[in-house]
Amino acid sequence: MSNVDGQNENLFAYPDESGHFGQYGGKFVSETLMAALQELESEYYRLRKDKTFQEELQRDLSEYVGRASPLYFAQRLTTEAGGAKIYLKREDLNHTGAHKINNCIGQALLAKYMGKPRIIAETGAGQHGVASATVAARFGLECVVYMGSEDIKRQSLNVYRMKLLGAEVVPVHSGSKTLKDALNEAMRDWVTNVDNTHYIIGTVAGPHPYPMLVRDFQKVIGEETKSQFAEQHGGLPNAIVACVGGGSNAMGIFYPFLEDREVRLVGVEAAGYGLDSGKHAAPLNKGVVGVLHGNRTYLMGDTTGQIVETHSISAGLDYPGVGPEHSFLKDIKRAEYVAIDDKEALEAFRALNKLEGILPALESSHAVAYGLKLASSMSPDESIVINLSGRGDKDIPTVAKLDGISID
Amino acid sequence: MGMLSERLKSLVSNNKKALVAYIVAGDPEPGVTVPLMHRLVESGVDVIELGVPFSDPEAEGPVIQLAHERALVHRVSLDNCLEMAAEFRQSNKVTPIVLMGYLNPIETMGYENFAAKAAGAGVNGTIIVNLPPEEASDMTLILEAKDIEPVYLLAPTTTDERAKMICKASRGFVYYVSLKGTTGAGNLDIDDVSEKMARFKKVSELPIMVGFGVKDGPGAKAVAQVSDGAVVGSAIVKLMEEHKGNLAKLNDEVGQFVSELRAAID
Numbered sequence A: 001m002s003n004v005d006g007q008n009e010n011l012f013a014y015p016d017e018s019g020h021f022g023q024y025g026g027k028f029v030s031e032t033l034m035a036a037l038q039e040l041e042s043e044y045y046r047l048r049k050d051k052t053f054q055e056e057l058q059r060d061l062s063e064y065v066g067r068a069s070p071l072y073f074a075q076r077l078t079t080e081a082g083g084a085k086i087y088l089k090r091e092d093l094n095h096t097g098a099h100k101i102n103n104c105i106g107q108a109l110l111a112k113y114m115g116k117p118r119i120i121a122e123t124g125a126g127q128h129g130v131a132s133a134t135v136a137a138r139f140g141l142e143c144v145v146y147m148g149s150e151d152i153k154r155q156s157l158n159v160y161r162m163k164l165l166g167a168e169v170v171p172v173h174s175g176s177k178t179l180k181d182a183l184n185e186a187m188r189d190w191v192t193n194v195d196n197t198h199y200i201i202g203t204v205a206g207p208h209p210y211p212m213l214v215r216d217f218q219k220v221i222g223e224e225t226k227s228q229f230a231e232q233h234g235g236l237p238n239a240i241v242a243c244v245g246g247g248s249n250a251m252g253i254f255y256p257f258l259e260d261r262e263v264r265l266v267g268v269e270a271a272g273y274g275l276d277s278g279k280h281a282a283p284l285n286k287g288v289v290g291v292l293h294g295n296r297t298y299l300m301g302d303t304t305g306q307i308v309e310t311h312s313i314s315a316g317l318d319y320p321g322v323g324p325e326h327s328f329l330k331d332i333k334r335a336e337y338v339a340i341d342d343k344e345a346l347e348a349f350r351a352l353n354k355l356e357g358i359l360p361a362l363e364s365s366h367a368v369a370y371g372l373k374l375a376s377s378m379s380p381d382e383s384i385v386i387n388l389s390g391r392g393d394k395d396i397p398t399v400a401k402l403d404g405i406s407i408d
Numbered sequence B: 001m002g003m004l005s006e007r008l009k010s011l012v013s014n015n016k017k018a019l020v021a022y023i024v025a026g027d028p029e030p031g032v033t034v035p036l037m038h039r040l041v042e043s044g045v046d047v048i049e050l051g052v053p054f055s056d057p058e059a060e061g062p063v064i065q066l067a068h069e070r071a072l073v074h075r076v077s078l079d080n081c082l083e084m085a086a087e088f089r090q091s092n093k094v095t096p097i098v099l100m101g102y103l104n105p106i107e108t109m110g111y112e113n114f115a116a117k118a119a120g121a122g123v124n125g126t127i128i129v130n131l132p133p134e135e136a137s138d139m140t141l142i143l144e145a146k147d148i149e150p151v152y153l154l155a156p157t158t159t160d161e162r163a164k165m166i167c168k169a170s171r172g173f174v175y176y177v178s179l180k181g182t183t184g185a186g187n188l189d190i191d192d193v194s195e196k197m198a199r200f201k202k203v204s205e206l207p208i209m210v211g212f213g214v215k216d217g218p219g220a221k222a223v224a225q226v227s228d229g230a231v232v233g234s235a236i237v238k239l240m241e242e243h244k245g246n247l248a249k250l251n252d253e254v255g256q257f258v259s260e261l262r263a264a265i266d
Helices: A031-048 A051-065 A075-081 A100-113 A127-139 A149-154 A156-164 A179-193 A210-218 A220-232 A248-257 A324-331 A342-356 A362-376 A393-402 B003-013 B030-042 B062-073 B078-091 B103-109 B111-120 B137-144 B160-169 B190-201 B217-226 B234-242 B247-265
Strands: A024-028 A071-073 A085-090 A118-123 A142-148 A168-172 A197-200 A239-243 A264-272 A288-292 A294-299 A335-341 A383-388 B018-024 B047-051 B097-101 B125-128 B174-177 B208-211 B229-232
Touching: A024 A324, A031 A051, A031 A100, A031 A179, A031 A210, A051 A100, A071 A220, A075 A085, A075 A342, A075 A362, A085 A220, A085 A362, A100 A118, A100 A127, A100 A197, A100 A210, A100 A248, A118 A127, A118 A179, A127 A142, A127 A156, A142 A149, A142 A179, A149 A156, A149 A168, A156 A168, A156 A393, A168 A179, A179 A197, A210 A220, A210 A248, A210 A324, A220 A248, A220 A383, A239 A248, A239 A362, A248 A264, A248 A324, A248 A383, A264 A342, A264 A362, A288 B103, A294 A324, A324 A335, A335 A342, A335 A362, A342 A362, A342 A393, A362 A383, A362 A393, B003 B047, B018 B030, B018 B062, B018 B208, B018 B234, B018 B247, B030 B047, B030 B078, B030 B247, B047 B062, B047 B078, B062 B234, B078 B097, B078 B103, B078 B111, B103 B111, B111 B137, B160 B190, B174 B190, B190 B208, B190 B217, B217 B229, B217 B247, B229 B234, B229 B247, B234 B247
Parallel strands: A085 A383, A118 A142, A118 A197, A142 A168, A239 A264, A239 A383, A264 A335, B018 B047, B018 B229, B047 B097, B097 B125, B174 B208, B208 B229
Antiparallel strands: A024 A294, A071 A085, A288 A294
């Protein structure tokens, strides 16, 4: 177990060999999955150092995804906040409109190198499903996406988009019929079809090696941010702000800064109707330590150990667990985790549209909302970077409905 | 040595095959479970696996998932499952009870607390589906201090090296999950089971039970011929679902089915 203050540790040394981040992470899965995870782990450790693999990945990130994504100084947003300078890392400008594609390209390449012609994925809002279906088309892989039947109703646009991309979308009717149930169902498919199938988990959760490999494929966000900020502004930003559902965009932008201890890392969870309402998705703020989906982490559980249903206006944050590395960073106090409720996120959604001409995803709007608060408490010679993890086209129907406008 | 080990040892030494039955506690409603456990024993079951309902039963197929959901409608908790075990134990002192479930309810209760309560309720073993031996070192010590025997799983994809480690960690018996899929999936391939059993028998000093895919008398018989016994779960749970509207019939149908399995493997 790690020392609790984490001050003297090399934070790049995690996870350890058995896939743990301190007491978090690990491989809490049925024996039926163990061989598949071991294969994935050993293939990944090999390919991580394989020059051809890395070159192919870099080429796709630049020529297909459109990286590097810009780091943009938001002048009017900065003026509005009246404090620290606000920069936006524009992951919304990636192909398919979010950071999800970074991981999907990496994992589809893994599948290709492992000789698996079929990929499966789970999706909540549909963003990870769309990104998975996209890379499946790009690499000529068969693609099956599991999606809760409730989410299918809420996200018909993305469902149709996945079908256009040639994927099969399988509705999941069990449990709460949302993201966590889709994840359960995808795991069941993987157990059954592991010989020809790679499971692309969309976030830094799941059993080892997923939290590590998804982080590795997402850390390009932080690496670019670091060099772009040095070039445009000089030095390091004072703080980095990112939304946290499962936590992949946050882990991606945080990771390269872990050892720059002077940089504050702030994760923003979904407070839904409010942290005290019980209807939120903020396990790092109000959850308990437990085991779900293959890893030990903070999660939303009741007093008898059942997983409780979560709420957020943003489907992408509506998940009862969180990546184990975030749980670790919280405990050692290297990152801080705050929460923004539905209403605050919506205000930020509108503000970014009006002030900067940028339509953020509702997920990312949580980061924008907290970023505005944080910047206004800081001085004008300081700077923060907000990870704008995705664009909000998909959310227009949700927001329009709140305004009493129906657009189908 | 715990009650589970003793019972299986005596079966093996008498050249008898074990019949293990799985039901989900509180399915379709809490009052059904204890009488049904007695009925299972009367019908020839040697070991009862009592499923602990969980909101996210990752490794189960649709039949058992629905059973978990039915029980959770009645908010059946781990504490309730232990109460049922204790009630059963009042009049049955000989049939081992193995709790089968997922780690989070136990983690929430606390390992020490769970072990003490389970021992007090007369529970003899655990199968924690998402707790492989690598993650279980704390749990194993705590359970063993209370004479509760942890049973671990083998899968078709388990390597020889892992099989050795798993068989060494397991107590009472080792549970071979005969299909790559989830519970209740697909068809049983007896030749394949037979081949795997030959491989695992080399590294196991314990009896090996075969589960996942055993649906009827002939299947149970075929499995028992190449192993130390059969675990039947989904087939029983499915019968329970069919008769959930008529509890007397449910009891009779399950009893009848289990008697047929017993006759087939003896």
